[in-house]
Amino acid sequence: MKGLRGVLSSVRLPALSILVALLVGGLVIMFSDLEVLAMIPNNPIGALGEGIGRVGAAYSALLRGAFGNPERIVEAIASGDPVELARAARPITESLLKSIPLMFVGLGVSVAFRSGEFNIGGEGQFLMGGLGATTFAIVLGGAGLPAPIVIFGTVLAGAIFGAAWGFIPGFLKVRAGSSEVITTIMLNYIASLFVFFLLSNWTLIQREDGTQPISKALADYVVIPGILPIPELRLHLGFLVALAAAVAVSWFLFRTTRGFELRTAGLNLAAARYAGMGASSSIVAAMAISGALAGMGGAFEVTGTIKQFSTVVSGGVGFTAIAIALVGGTRPSGVVATALVFGALRNGGGLMGLETSIPIDLLFFIQALVIMFIAAPNLTARIIRLPFRRKSKEAVA
Amino acid sequence: MSKSAKTNAVATHVMGAEELKALRGSRIRAFIFAIFALAAFAAATANSATIANLSLWVDTIGGTDALISFPVAIVWIGSGLVLGAVAAAQYRLGGKYRWRVGIAIASPLIVTALFTTLLAGTPANLTVLFTGTFNYAGPVAIGALAGIISERSGVLNIAIEGKFLLGALSGAVASSIFGIAIAGPIAGAVIGALVGLLLAILGLRYKVDQIVAGTVINLGAAGITTFIYLRVLQIHSEFNSPVSILPVKIPVLGDLPIVGNLLFTLSPYSYLALILVAFFTYMLFRTRWGLRLRASGEMPAAAGTVGVDVMKLRYRAMILAGALAGLAGSYLALSGTGGFGMGISAGRGFIALAALIFGAWKPWNALGAALIFGFAEAASTLLSILGVGLPPQVLLAVPYVMTIIVVAGLIGRVRGPASAGRPYEQG
Incomplete structure (x- = not known):
């Protein structure tokens, strides 16, 4: 395996990309502040100072929101009170909670990437997973089955619904040569409209008094068990399953024949076909697995975290997942690490919005920058003037 | 044989x-x-x-x-x-x-x-239905035309949605600041052209996968426009009070009974769409520029061999496509709906993408597709206003479902430019 140096060198580009993107985000914060802009003509240096101060306040809130207030954590440790400690640590567990859907969908996008497919449909697969999970949670939970069966059935239904939504573009790709980029984009919208339709018309899942497209409260039907001893910390089973899924994906991709065939199809489709590897079935399988992972993400998000299904639960997760897969180098370990970072950012963005009223949507912009820097290493090297010797040479040659 | x-x-x-x-x-x-x-x-x-x-x-x-x-x-x-x-x-x-x-x-x-x-x-009023269709189809057709130009030159373009959003925001802000109607579309086109240039630099110079580059634009545009809306426009509404560009009645023709209201009292964007589609059909299929553009999208190596500067051509096509998409996007904020709003494009950039695929990368066909999709949208609006028991989602899904049917080859096969999406190394 790679040594420490190998790990460092593989982390360098992603880490720098995130840092530079945050810096650019800081500039955006500064130059979208009309009060700061108004100061510039009279007092440019003061304006600069004020601007930097405001960016600092925003990012400090972001960090505290993501990882907790260090003073409070130190105090809590000193006091030794477990309840106090739990409260101080809550931002961290919330960050982990936010990373669960990102891990699942990021893993899914990575599997598809490895087979040479660009799955932009994470959003739709996630929603379909949520739909499957909601439906089966209500059916199985309503039938009064034992909790483990309900949980298993719920998550499985999410995976199957997601897999079905991933299967369609994969199948169309190998059967009719339809670009998966187009079909997954269209399927995102179809999924969203379909879910909206069911949530406003299907009494089985619609909230009883509902005129709005919202599901019943799912906590009445299924409870995804928490994994921390304090109930205030909402981190649930989904986190462990996500980690297990990362291990499973890693094992599948790099330790099994099917995984090897899948990666070969992604690296060189013609070679895979020539070697008689059944590349077409690899592509379909990769898209279905990709959808299944996204669907499981949707299942856990809907039943474990939000506990109610609506069309807004996905919140751009399918697109963030593309960033995560690219930043993580489509390696499961990289995806998990990146999902943790992005989950922390998402969570911290909440406090940033509360304290400094800077909209969390800044993070989407930052994510876009991160993708751009990762995808164009030469551009990044140009911006930060750091020697990316091997990579840039490869790209130039 | x-x-x-x-x-x-x-x-x-x-x-x-x-x-x-x-x-x-x-x-x-x-x-x-x-x-x-x-x-x-x-x-x-x-x-x-x-x-x-x-x-x-x-x-x-x-x-x-x-x-x-x-x-x-x-x-x-x-x-x-x-x-x-x-x-x-x-x-x-x-x-x-x-x-x-x-x-x-x-x-x-x-x-x-x-x-x-x-x-x-x-009872249902058809004038409302059809003018709704035409007004919807105008910007979508211009967006699709933008996609056609860039894809015909060999660069995949899934970023129409992002350009729509940026065009809408910049159109709203410029129109509010300058207080004249024409400032909106111009600003949209300028910002769109810059985004097109950025896409070209990413895709052509740094050889970023063109789908990744498009995703960057879409994601970044959604993030930054919502950010600016919430942080600036919502508080300072003076930056979001654009001069609306309302339907215009064409002299003489607009006074004709029935058809005057139906065909000659439309949003300027709809007329512009018609003109642009006709113009670029001519440009693409009847001029040297068009031939070279299509050649560089089908077989850039051959085009390069006969002396076409493929890179320059693609750069220009991307800037032009960006300008058109940004211009179309400005409609969203200027059509009298109260300026820019969060996520105002609501997937219309992807409907434009659907129209270009449904129209098999041909301008007139894409305009036809935009009209069909516009009709579905207008019909769903009308039916839900009249309280007819058809769920609006069914009609709203029409563009997406039809696009999948087309790319799946169920009703004839469409084929895009052969080299769209492939990086090209100019010798």
Whole structure:
């Protein structure tokens, strides 16, 4: 395996990309502040100072929101009170909670990437997973089955619904040569409209008094068990399953024949076909697995975290997942690490919005920058003037 | 070759595997058309009592109405007859029959029949329906045209949505600051052109996968426009009070009864779409520039060999496409709906993408697709206003479902430019 140096060198580009993107985000914060802009003509240096101060306040809130207030954590440790400690640590567990859907969908996008497919449909697969999970949670939970069966059935239904939504573009790709980029984009919208339709018309899942497209409260039907001893910390089973899924994906991709065939199809489709590897079935399988992972993400998000299904639960997760897969180098370990970072950012963005009223949507912009820097290493090297010797040479040659 | 010709000459009734497949396909198709024809006749009997009550505005909006009333069953019978004829012709003529033409004749009848059946006698105004369709289709067609230009030059373009958003935001802000209507579209086009340049730099110079580059733009545009809206525009509404660009009545023609309201009192964007589509059809297929553009999208190496500067051509095409998409995007914020709003494009950039694929990368066809999608949108709005029991989501899904059907090759296969999406290394 790679040594420490190998790990460092593989982390360098992603880490720098995130840092530079945050810096650019800081500039955006500064130059979208009309009060700061108004100061510039009279007092440019003061304006600069004020601007930097405001960016600092925003990012400090972001960090505290993501990882907790260090003073409070130190105090809590000193006091030794477990309840106090739990409260101080809550931002961290919330960050982990936010990373669960990102891990699942990021893993899914990575599997598809490895087979040479660009799955932009994470959003739709996630929603379909949520739909499957909601439906089966209500059916199985309503039938009064034992909790483990309900949980298993719920998550499985999410995976199957997601897999079905991933299967369609994969199948169309190998059967009719339809670009998966187009079909997954269209399927995102179809999924969203379909879910909206069911949530406003299907009494089985619609909230009883509902005129709005919202599901019943799912906590009445299924409870995804928490994994921390304090109930205030909402981190649930989904986190462990996500980690297990990362291990499973890693094992599948790099330790099994099917995984090897899948990666070969992604690296060189013609070679895979020539070697008689059944590349077409690899592509379909990769898209279905990709959808299944996204669907499981949707299942856990809907039943474990939000506990109610609506069309807004996905919140751009399918697109963030593309960033995560690219930043993580489509390696499961990289995806998990990146999902943790992005989950922390998402969570911290909440406090940033509360304290400094800077909209969390800044993070989407930052994510876009991160993708751009990762995808164009030469551009990044140009911006930060750091020697990316091997990579840039490869790209130039 | 000569051997098979001989076999055919000896035994004309023996068919090759391909022919057999085509014949079987056409039999299946004939069977499906026949079932649809029967379904249409069944619908005619089921709705024998329903009368369609449609109307058109004659002179002023909301003034006198021209009423059109007819039994719905007649339209169903008409659809059934056309479908039956198509089925019979398909069965008789086999694989040679051009069934798409027949279906093209049948579809307006079927759509009318479905629409009036759904209305079930509720009076509906067609002028509203069709002007809604045209106004929706205008910017979508311009967006699709932008996609056509960039993809024909060999650069995949899934970033129309992002350009729409940025065009809408910059249009709203510029129009508010300068206080004149024309500032909005110009600002949208300028920002769009810059985004097109960024896409070109990423995709062509740094060889970023063009889908990744498009995702960057879409994601970044969604993030930054919402950010600016919440952080600046919501508090300082003076930056979000654009001069609306409302429908314009064309002199003389606009005063004609019925058609004046229907065709000649539309948003300027709709007229512009028509002009641009005609202009770029000419440019793409009748000029040297167009030939070179298409060559660099189909086989850049060959184009390069004969001395075409493929890179420069693609850069310019991307900037032009960006400008068009940004211009189209400005419509969203300037059409009198109260300026820019969060996520105002609502997937319309992807509908433009759908229109360009549905239209097989041809401007006029893409405009036709935009009109079909616009009709679906306008019909869903009208039906939900009238409280007709069809869930609006069904009609709203039409563009997406139709696009999947087309790319899946269910009704004819469409093929994009061969080299779109592939990086090109200029020697």
